Amino acid sequence: MNDNGKQGDSGKPRILIIGGVAGGASCATRLRRLSESAEITIFERGPYVSFANCGLPYYVGDVIADEKKLLVATPGLFRKRFNIDVRTQNEVLSIDRHSQEITIKNRKTGAVYNEGYDALVFSPGSSPIRPPLPGIELPGIFTLRTIPDSRQIREWIAQRGVERALIVGGGFIGLEMAENLVKRGVSVTIVEMLSQVMPTLDADMAVPIHNHLIANGVTLALGDAVSSFTEGPGGNIIEVATKSGHKYTADMVILAIGVRPEIGLAREAGLEIGERGGVRVDEHMRTSDQHIWAVGDAVEVQDFITGSWINVPLAGPANREGRIAADNILGRKVKFRGVQATAICQVFDMTIASTGTSEKVLKRSLKSGQSIPYEKVFLHTRHHVEYYPNSTPMTIKLIFSTTDGRILGAQAVGGEGVDKRIDVISMAIQRNSTVFDLEQCELCYAPQFGAAKDPVNIAGMIAANALRGDAPVAHWENADLDGSIILDVREPGEFDTGHVPRAINIPLGELRGRLGELDRNRQVLVYCAVGQRSYYASRLLLQHGIQAKNISGGFSCYAVWKQIQSDSH
């Protein structure tokens, strides 16, 4: 289709859209804004289009009290406002690429019919993974993807008086469901196969989340997996056995293991499927068939940082992809820039956010030979100046290229203001910025909102200091702890409450006068509580000709590192 859509077109292109939630709905309305003449039809298997699936856990938790609030737009609105034909409960059965037709089953009437297209948009989303475990079909085992799912969970809780729930999976949905169930008075256990929750984060950033979940009464079973479900003695009770041999009893199970792209129709139609199991599209969101575009959870897209293919089941990218597909269908050559995987999750009083790539992904690339040399730094700070009341703690991990300082990714956990810092860094990444740009950026400062040097500036400064060689950093997990002097520059009172084995204590304020106590032929690894005083100390030592490295994140990171070690034993 070559109509640029700017002035409308003379033909009446027929555009069919399979799936009407985030990407499909976004594509449809953009199509209409670009072309009044296109005939646009959305086929949605479920009963609703354009609903707020990110709100479902909060509907279960009664935070969102009215189900109707989840309906962002109705078929009636699509019809009236956009002249778009929305057919809910109409399931597409097959795609005939040769004749450019799809076959649809009307689930209300049972009728099967065909529709032809000039352009087809494939946007069926993804489906929650239900592993083929014994007992997986027992009543009381739920997934959460649709409004009816959430309604069933609510009804089950109400009717069965659920007291104990087991959540399988510690990702976004798992954590959000944990919070919402606890708020409803349910006792929650999370079983997670990995040794950490929130698998998009690195292990070192997941530790504070583990502690926060436990502090809020959630039982965590990490590094374990469900092996079977059986009906318990009470009839309503489910007994859950795990591979490690544990048994749990629950009144309800939520499967939150993840989602799988819904590619059945695409595969049957012979569209190219990518290495990550999603429909492969080009930068215009066009599939291997020139008349078919695909968007949302069902496609795989390129990682903005690494260029590798990834599945990112997130609403933001789905919406952008839908918009870009619409542009290209109507002849505008707009490119999708790839996905940074910016994501956020709140669980109890903790906000968890990340953008760009993680250290674990970079390590995997290292193994596969497509490596990006990187370094990381940690910042433990507060969301605004401490002198103003109610500042909350925040930890930022910043990952950057050692070649040119380009920002590769950031992760943050804490209370308020976590979203802001990750959004700022996300914008920086979008513009291929470096840690030197973070040093210089000029952010809002009043005492309630930040600091004259915002955490984003400070993270950039720590990274830039490392890159320039002014303050090389070391990390607990790979520093030469045996061969080096370990210098703790905190005050003696802090040192006495806990320190690293073999560390010697010279408080920062005494260091200039006590340099003679250090063996000048050995490397000194300096740490303090969080890394600031040790930074000052490392500068001091380096200028006196002593080889020093600052252990990023200090004793706070040491505690995390020890916890990771003990968790994995």
Add this chain to the structure above:
Amino acid sequence: MNDNGKQGDSGKPRILIIGGVAGGASCATRLRRLSESAEITIFERGPYVSFANCGLPYYVGDVIADEKKLLVATPGLFRKRFNIDVRTQNEVLSIDRHSQEITIKNRKTGAVYNEGYDALVFSPGSSPIRPPLPGIELPGIFTLRTIPDSRQIREWIAQRGVERALIVGGGFIGLEMAENLVKRGVSVTIVEMLSQVMPTLDADMAVPIHNHLIANGVTLALGDAVSSFTEGPGGNIIEVATKSGHKYTADMVILAIGVRPEIGLAREAGLEIGERGGVRVDEHMRTSDQHIWAVGDAVEVQDFITGSWINVPLAGPANREGRIAADNILGRKVKFRGVQATAICQVFDMTIASTGTSEKVLKRSLKSGQSIPYEKVFLHTRHHVEYYPNSTPMTIKLIFSTTDGRILGAQAVGGEGVDKRIDVISMAIQRNSTVFDLEQCELCYAPQFGAAKDPVNIAGMIAANALRGDAPVAHWENADLDGSIILDVREPGEFDTGHVPRAINIPLGELRGRLGELDRNRQVLVYCAVGQRSYYASRLLLQHGIQAKNISGGFSCYAVWKQIQSDSH
């Protein structure tokens, strides 16, 4: 000085710093981190260095209860941790550039002495403006710049039982003081010479602030100025007369008219002073004397957007300038990138933030011939999706170049999340981004934090749609309201509660069927409540060959425009 500071140096450069608050303190500690051998001395006229002047209004308001919290660093800490000699209550009397010496008076002992320098850092800050009005020296008339200032105000409130305060000036300090005094039960009047508060913002963005101040019980006297102060009958009472002939009675007056760079010493020493009354520095923060650097409120710097010289008395830039001066003093050729003037202020439940340049500045440049062609768009939205409880309203004004889409500035007022959006746009500006980058940026989304299309994305989309010609925008103040059809596409119920004179009402959902009612030879200006439905309508009309423009910000902006007109009459 050519020492690059990386490995320390063999000489012992003597570096003297005049003024030890934000810029000076930041410069001093950076110098030490770069050079262990430098002799660094700070001369501070007042009793404190490195104090939190941004916290002073909150100390007056009892939000910060303990005065000690305002002391970020003490002379003892500077000495012990950084080997920096801090001399408080030591006032520099003169600079002898020829002999590279300064003359200092010890205000405690009265002794006058000289110190020589290799490098001098001029960082005296600014002083509050006290206009030479009759009665200006009466007791009870305060400025707020130092800890002793805030202490005196607190004492006056406590001892005199202040019930009515008059604040002269509606900028940052004026508004923050208004809030803090109201919270202490004081009845507050603000007299502001301009027709708006927060002069860094455009008039259209100040209107909601006016309404919020009034809603919180503050009396606003805009477009008026104090002409005299006289002692009232009660002895403690001050009578304030204004140019318009009004009289106010107050128990206390706060002068918050602004600050003036403290350049007396610099002028006497013959340093170049710029057109804005600040010390002129190059991009390395060096003055016209190669041995003297200057930072903070006393200098003028280049506007990041327009390149023109500006005074920006803000803590963030002062800190960065101090750091950059230190780098350059020690031989590192680091450039200051200029100032975006990112700023934020909270007043009651409203957050006000801005970055980059304003429309009024761009209009002034237009007059001076150095014009940047620009357009603006308004977004009235909420800080997160409406389906999640407690979303708060937010208005964003985005200003951008019509030449290339470069973002020139943004202003936002609202509740939560205003700081985040301005910070993201600030980062975008720092990287010379365009509105097309805002369209594409990938920000955090969960229901508590934003939307799948964040307000920043939407603002970028509105602007990009205008630039591409997809949805040209018009504005109430310069649209051809008389010659055009004014089309209100809201629902009849909304139309009936108030609309623009001569507007015709065709709800968006009926527009396709009622196109025949429009005279196709006339331009149609479309509006709705905030601009979204009218955007859809303008696309529809354009595709049907009808010349249409969307009035940005819709009826909300109309109400603001009418209020500006009535305020200025």
